[in-house]
Amino acid sequence: MLEVSITPKSNLQIRYIRMHPLGTILTALRETYPGLFIHALVRKPAHAMLVEAAGATQVTVNSTDDHTLVQRLVSESDIVVESANGFDFELAEDLIKGLKAKKERGGGVATLIHVSGTTAFIDGNTEGKWDPQSKIWTVCHSLPLPGESTY
Secondary structure, three states, X not given: OOOOOOOOXXXXXXXXXXXXXXXXXHHHHHHHOOOOEEEEEEOOHHHHHHHHHHOOOEEEEOOOOXXXXXXXXXXXXXXXXXXXXXXXXXXXXHHHHHHHHHHHOOOOOOEEEEOOOHHHHOOOOOOOOOOOOXXXXXOOOEEOOOOOOOO
């Protein structure tokens, strides 16, 4: 469970980037902060209806391939929840550019919550125990296990 502590202000802007239509973060935020402005970017019109029903204030149906749109939405946000794809490097770049644009124009620093890509770290163990023979991953490459040669 994600706990978010927000001091609500009248113009706080939250954006979801390519949100899953049954997002539990959205419903938790809506229940806790009913007056919060929450804008979601989704890929399909059917998802838009579900996200609106879950409590989004505004929904945009589009692709994260629209780099100008993503950067603009992020630059207008105080909090960005990205739940799209942990391996979409163009999207990651757009998020960073949008956050940078907000700061550069004097809008302050936004918070980015990235909740996608966790399956990149699955080591195949189904018992919930760490396998000492599994790889240890970083964002860029696999690190050698203890005793293995370094590159």
